[in-house]
Each structure stands twice: as C-alpha cells, then as structure tokens.
Amino acid sequence: MSKTPLLEVKDLVAAVDGKTILNGISLTVYPGEVHAIMGPNGSGKSTLSNVLAGREDYEVVSGSVTFKGNNLFELEPEERAREGIFLAFQYPVEIPGVSNMQFLKASVDAVRKHRGLEELDAPTFMKLAREHCKELKLKPEFLKRGVNEGFSGGEKKRNEILQMALLEPSLALLDETDSGLDIDALQVAAEGVNALRNEERGLIVVTHYQRLLNYIVPDYVHVLADGKIVKSGGRELALELEEKGYSWIQ
Amino acid sequence: MMTPNELKQQAQQRLQQQTSLEWLSLPAKAQATFAELDMPTRKTEAWKYTPLTALLNNTYLEQTAEGAVDESAAADRVGQLGDVSRLVFVNGRLHPNLSSYSDLENQGVITLFSNANDAQRELINAELGTAFEPQQHVFAALNYGSIDEGVLIQAPTDFKVQQPIQLVYLSTSEGQSALAQSRVLVYGAAGSSLELIEQYDSLGDTNVFHNHMTEISLQANARLTHMRLQMEHESLSHVNGLHVKLADGSHYEQHALAFGSALKRNDINVNFNGSNAYCRLNGVFLSKHKQHIDNHLNLEHGVPHCNSDTVYKGFITDSSRAVFNGRIHIHKHAQKTEAHLNNKNLLLSKQAELDTKPELEIYADDVKCSHGASIGKLDDKSLFYFQSRGIDRATAEAMLCLGFVNEMVEQFPNEAVIDLARQRLAEFFNDVDKLNHLWTLE
C-alpha cells in the first residue's frame, strides 16, 4: 500500500444556508481502502459527499481537503471529476431530452481528454457502454432513454454505477447507494462496485444501514453524529451499531 | 411607419384583384368580412403581446411575390425527407419542377383548386372557411379574400395514404418586399389515415410576408399525423392559421418546431364536433436575436367524451420575444372531457421577454382539466450533475438546452423529419462542432 494519502480531510467545517452541518471532520483515505461512513439522519453524511464533489450550495467554513496532494477547494466540480472524484448521487436528477448515451459520451470524452487519452469513437464507446450495461443487468435500450428519466430507483442507482465504471475514478463516494433498493437490486449494485475495487482506488461508502456493508465490506467504519466523527473502528463497529442502534453512540 | 389603417388599405388593394376561381364562394364572403374588421392593435386582447411593427414598417402588401427560384439550391433545401409525395411552393406559388406528387394526384388524393372537378369544387365550397371564425382574424380574411390557388388533400373513405405528403413553402430573396399567400384544405374521409409534413423554409434573407391557412376536416375515425417545421430565415414575417375540425372518433396529432422571425404568429383552433375524438398538440418554439414568435392555441371542446393533450415548450434568448397563449374551452354539454395543457419555457437572456397565458374556460362539471405554465432558467441540480461527471459548464448548459428542445423533437413520428429538425437546430444553436455529434448517439 502506498504511503501517500489519496484524500486528506482536516477539521472540515461546512454549512448550508448559514447552518453548520459538518463540525470538524478529519478523515484520511489511502489508495485501495474502503471507508464506510455511517450515521443517523441529519448527521451530515450527505453533506460530506456533496462538499467533496463541490456542490455550490454547500459553504466550506474552515478546514482543508487535499486530494492527491492538491487543494481540492481550488477545483471546479468538473475539474474534481476529471481528477478522479466520483460521486454516486443519492437522488440522481432526471434530465429529459438528453439521452443517457449522449451524456455518458460527453462525460467520458471530457475525463479521457483531461487524462491525456484519445476520445473514444462512437462505435467503440457504444460497445463499451453496452458491455457495462450487461454486467449491471441493464437493457441496451436503457442507453437511449433520457438521463434517469422515468428510471426506477434501482435503475437510477445502477446508472450511477455504470457511470463510475466508465469514468474509472480514483476516489468514489457512494452516497446512500442502498437507499430505496430491494435486496436483489442491492446485490447487483454491490457487485458492480466490488468489480471496481482495486489497489489504487479509494472508496467512501456513506450509508445509514449496515446491510450494504455485508456486500461491500469496508476496511474502516466511521460513525458520524452532529457533524463530527464520534467513533472509528473496523468492520465490527458496523455490526455493533446495528445491534445497539445509533443511540448507543450518542 | 404606416398606421394600422394604412396597412389595412394596402391589404384591401390585394383583395380587389380578380380571382380566376370564379366557382369559389368564399372570397366574396371573406372580402366583406375583411372590410368590417380593424387591424389589431395592442389593445386587441388576442394581439396584446404581438406588435405589428414588422408589417407596418415594410411594404409587403404593395405587391405579390414572384415564384422564381434557384432550382438547385431549392432542391437541396426541400429534398431531405426521402420517400414522400412533395409539393413545393415558392413564395406561395406551386413550383412543378421541384414537386413530385403525380401518384397521389392520379389517385385524386392531391388536387390543385384550379384542377378541381365538380365534386371536389363542391367539397371545397362546403368545407373551406368553416372551421375558423374569420371575424376573429383579419389575416385569415385577407387570405380567403384573395384565393387564386390552393391545394386540396383528400383521403378517401377507409383509405390509408402510405406515403407521407410533404408541403414545402419556400420564401426567396428575389425582388422587393412582397406578399406570399397559400392555403391547404385537408379532408380526411371516414376511416382514412394520412401523414402530412409542412415545411416552411427559405433560401437566405427573405423580404416576404407569408400569410398561410391550413384547414383540416377529419370525418369519423379518420387519423391525421401532422408535422410542421417553421424554419425560415429570421428576416421573414409569417402569419399562420391552422384550423381543425374533428368528427366522432377521429384522431389528430400535431408536432411543431418553429423558429422566430421578424414576426411569426401561429393561431391554432381545434374544434371537437364529434365525441371520442382525440387531439395532441406538441410544439417547441425557439427565438433568438430580435426575433418574435407567437403561439395561440384554442381548443374548443364542444361535445362530450373527447380528450386533448397539449405540450408546448419555449426557448427564448438574446433580445427576442415569445408569446404563448393556450386556451381550453369546455362547452356546457362537453361532459367527460379530459383536457390538459402545459407550457414550459427557458428564458436565458436579460433582454428577452416571455409572456405566457394559459386559460381554462369551463362550463361542464364532470371533466378533468388542468393547465400549467412555468418559466425558468437551467436547473442548477442538472448542471451540477453534468459537472460532477467532468463536463464543463458551457457544454453542460448547451447540452441541457438541446435536451430541453430535443424532448419535443424526439417525439416527431418520422425519423427523417427528426434528422432534418436536428440539423437545423444545430445551426440555430450555432454550436455545430461541439454538439452536433451528440445527436447521432442514440
């Protein structure tokens, strides 16, 4: 394992509409590691992912975040994405009229260009996209539909994993990827994620429930409450939480 | 600049010319109506947001436009829809060399008014001018008061016309400012079906005022799929009336794409005369520069058990101005009607203006009606989604604009028409290199 951290969050304080949500978070992720962030509703889990991805509504009050040694806050959202940060949204937005294929191609082109790679020609890209669809048990017609338009909850989440597979990020943030999924859909999504685990890639899995961690097994578990990490531990912490509930931590 | 009254006097002179179709009863009636009407002003409710400046500043009505054209350039412009029966009108006059419709002419499906036989003359006299209320529209009266030619499209009983019919109205830059007029009567006999494509186009700058009328009469269980592409150069002025009558069980579907111009105004009237009829009106309008575009839709639900669905989207930028007015009128006995109308708009510039006025007028209780209108900018959440996938903001904005428009375009029920529309949209968006290839990824 490399000694250079992929992501280093130090004393991060962030606010939404003037209200402090994150209250001093510190977290270090090395390549190859899987970190789970758990916490009750309103603990700030989603805020952390959104701040890292660069959402404008979230104001960074203090603290620092370095990604691959660079100050993350100097980058626009699209630059972060090109550098390798991928956020799998909890509620992916629907964009009628823009086909999923157009969207994926524009995205992959932008990221590949930034990494000094050739743009994929249309047939190659389509072939690649179809292959990934198959792995995620998505029908090829899925690519022709408007982005997330009329997708079921499970399809939306699988579409996020599909994008993750195509963009090959170095750090993926999964924001409550399990919410709204039944057990079968959850397994498919988790298999998709696990297929992308490797020595180089970091993964932050944000979840309310332990259930997802049966499928995506984390190296570390952090518990978030009131905008702070109140407890960190290994895999066993998640199980303990499930047994005792969040009130045990608070 | 002329006064509205002077404009009317000019128009009056166009009416005094003799028509060669002396068997037609409508012109005399329309001329009398015209004489009684005033040119609309800003105080006329239906023209509240439509300045007539373009008409008052030009001398369109002093002469009628000529029908000459550069044939090879025109052929490129009109020939993109593949296997269709095509009639091309240059400045309102039929251009035989650019047209090809002999099969349907021989079958009696397409007939010029000047070639109409007795039965067809009777049909034209019975149907033309009945679907609209000319007293409400001075330009319809002007059109019908000076008919020298027209097209009758007649689908016989239970006859399915296989080949789409393409009508192209080409405006050219030849000559000084002038008036071009045209009109079509579509008669779908019981059980017939037909696909009609109207393409309004131009070759470069065009100093023409095009005044057009389309009338459609669908008999029991007849079906018409109607696509309309208004893609003329922005220098043109264009007033267009579309009037539809629907008998029992008939089915009418319109898909429209329209770009703004010096003046562009579309009035659509749909009359439900028989029960279980259905009407879909889909449209997308775009305006930029100093263009103006107006859409006035009126659905008259006069009988029970008819449904209508209307979705119009507007894209407005630069110093342009767009207007949408959509009225659903449920008459007293039109119970069990379900009518919905929606108008969504993207307004992207500080100099632009959009006025929208959906209306419900309901006199029956057992109905389900709704309308909605929204005006907004590009959605922040969607933009962030693009950016979070590495797409820069400018591209994201352009893609969202295209997507907004494409959502309507992709519903055109004809692939060749979609391709043509997208090609011209790419030109409209002026961003061909960056975005054009996106259309090909399906």
Added chain:
Amino acid sequence: MSDEIESLIRREYQAGFITNIESETLPPGLNEDVIRIISGKKNEPEWMLEWRLEAYRKWREMDVPQWAHLQHPPVDFDAISYYSSPKSKDDAPKSLDEVDPEILETFEKLGIPLHERAKLAGVAVDAVFDSVSIGTTYKDELAKAGVIFCSISEAVHEHPELIRKYLGSVVPQQDNFYAALNSAVFSDGSFVYIPKNTRCPMELSTYFRINELNTGQFERTLIVADEGSYVSYLEGCTAPMRDENQLHAAVVELVALGDAEIKYSTVQNWYPGDENGKGGIYNFVTKRGVCDGANSKISWTQVETGSAITWKYPSVILRGDNSIGEFYSVALTNGYQQADTGTKMIHMGKNTKSTIVSKGISAGRSQNAYRGLVRISPRAEGARNYTQCDSLLIGDQCGAHTFPYIENKNPDAILEHEATTSKVSDDQLFLCRQRGIDEEKAVSMIVNGFCKEVFKELPMEFAVEAGKLLEVSLEGAVG
C-alpha cells in the same frame, strides 16, 4: 366588549344616523357640486376637496372596464345617490331587533349574531355602518402603543400629513374607473398607522355593513406600516337583502415600509341576490399594497362568498428587495353570482417572492373566474412566483375559468403556475354517505377540505367563521 360595541352601534344608529338622514339626502347623480357638498358635510380642508375634484374630472374621461368575464346591465351612475339616502324612514330598521329576520337568521346560522361578533377577544373593531364610521374600540390601548386606528374622515383632520403623503400613493386617482369614482366620492373607511418597530398589540378589524337603499357605497381604507412594524387587519362585510342591485366601489391601499409586514384578511359576505338572481351587491373593489421597503411583506387572504358581481384583484407591488407578496383566496359562487377575481404580483425588487393560492368553487348557475397577473421586471433578479389555482364545480349549470397572465423579463426568475379543475367526486360522496353523513354535509366537508390551504392563513376566529359561511352559502347547491 360585545355589549359595548352593540350599544355603540345601536346608539349611533338610533340617535345620530337615522334622525339626521333626511336632511343629508342628496338627489341621485354626480357632478362637482355634489362633491363639494360631500366634502363640505365632512368639513374637509380645501386640499381634500381639490383631490376629490381632480379625481372626478379624470373619472369623467374614463370608460367602464369591459374585459372581465362578467355580464350585467350597465350601471346607471346618474341613478345612484352619492350620499346616504334611504327610500323612506319606515324602511329603515330602528334597532338591530328590527333588522330583517332573515338577516338575523343568517347570522344565527353563522354562529355569530351581531352582538356576539364583538366578542372576538383582543380584536379592536371599527364599525362602519352604511359607510359612516360608528366608533372604534380599544382606542386607548392602541394609543399607548402609538398605533393610530380611526376613521379616514377623522384622519383627514387629525393626521393630514400622513393622509396627504399616502392617500392615492398606491392606487392613484385615475388608476381605474371605479378607483377614480371612489376617489371623488368616498364616504368613510378606516385609517391605520403603525409606528416604527411596533407590533400592533391586537388584531384590528373593520366591520362593514351596507344597509341603505339606492346608495352607492364607497369606503376608503389606508394602512401604513412604518419600518419594522407588524399589523394584522381583518375586514368583514355583510348587507341586507334588497331587490335592487347596489354598487360598492371601495379602495384599499396598503403601504409596508422596510421590514414591515401587513396581513390583511377579508371575509366578504355582501348580499349575493336571491335564488333568481335578483338584487345583490355589485362589488367593484380596488385593493393594492406596495412593499415599499426591503424585506417587507404583504399578505392578502380573502374568503369571498357574497355579492352578485365581484370584480376584485388584491395586488402587491414588490418594490423593495427581498419583499414578499401573498394572495390566498377562496371564492365561492352560487345562484346567479358572478366573480372575476384574482391578484397581481408586480416584481420590481431583487429576490422578491410571491405565492398565489386561489380556490374557486362554482355552484348553481354561477360563473367564477380567476384572473391574475405575475410580472417580472428586468431588474427583479432572483424573483420567484408560485401560483396554484384550483376550481371545483358543483353541478353542470355553472362555470369555472382561469385566466393567468405571466410576463417575464428576467432570466434569473423562476415562475410556476398550475391550475386544475375537478368536481366533488361520486366516490367521495359515496364514502361519506356510506358512513352516515348526508349529502349536503358531505359536500360542505369536501369543500372545506378543498379550501384548507387558504383557511389556515386566516386568523383563528375568521377561519371558523369562513367555514360556516361556506356551508351556508352552499345551501341548495346539492341535489
């Protein structure tokens, strides 16, 4: 308190008003002399008379507006007396006990007989009877807080600087035909001034009652909320049943300065005419507020069940940055009533927000139209509007209409408008009846549910009243 106001009304009514009426009668018709007489009777200063005459001259040049979705015979403005004049002394009730028993019955049904109305705890009431202010309760308490609450006639004398500054500042004399007429001949009304940083210690209320015959009613209300102040104002209206149509052309002006908030609630129950459409009030009212300063707020809530004709568009001009305008309306029409009512939200300041919730209920042979304008000016960055118009039809002889005008000149604004039309569904009715609720009660429950969003904006006492009013107004609409 109820005894106090009742005796107040009684006393004024018996001792002052009735006995003086004959000598105050003016012949029908309007000219400059009539205006001089009105002004003279009120002992007005010269500037007030000039203002009225100016309005009159403008009015003479104006035409009756024709654009509304309303049909009625033209009003003969020469047949109206512009100063109170009863048909005969015998016709006028001598005390509340003699008021037409049907009216009293109506109040009984509402659960708010006149003598109980004033029981509303913590509400200061200005009773306006036939356009003349009878008296105001709680005056002393209000004075301690620096709040001015008096009749507008009194204010012309006592607070001329405020009247000269604000009268006509929101609704200019020539604003529209009826506003111009009102400006020329207005009789009385209420004036409210809330000083800076003052929260008005109680709800203020004006209770309007038209009683006399063949007389136009022209109240004028002016409310000024100075910086950082708050006031909630309630207005109630009733009228007896007369066979003739009566004209009511009031003007209400609201001014909210920086950080001020005005909440204006109306329960309007003017006589709507009888079951054959005979009689009833022609209600042509101009109500407008201006959010003049930053962060100010004006909220109109109205429950309209009365009048033969309603022509009324309580509006807000959102001039101050971050100002807020709201319009919550229930308009119920039954019998032969016609209503053309709605609002205008004119966004001029940055980040201005407006909300419009309109609930129209049409029954009988009535026509009920929502007409609204939302206009966004080029400098109204960040403006937001949300409009929801729902119509409910009861029976197949009535009409429900929606005419929104949406004009936007700012790309940073977001506007949403939605309208729906529905009827009381057979399924809903059946469920209620299966549970033992009779049809009329069931309809009234469903209608109340339909209006809930608006009722929750009303002060508590009014919300109860409004619900009962709907029930009464719907009588005979079912079956």
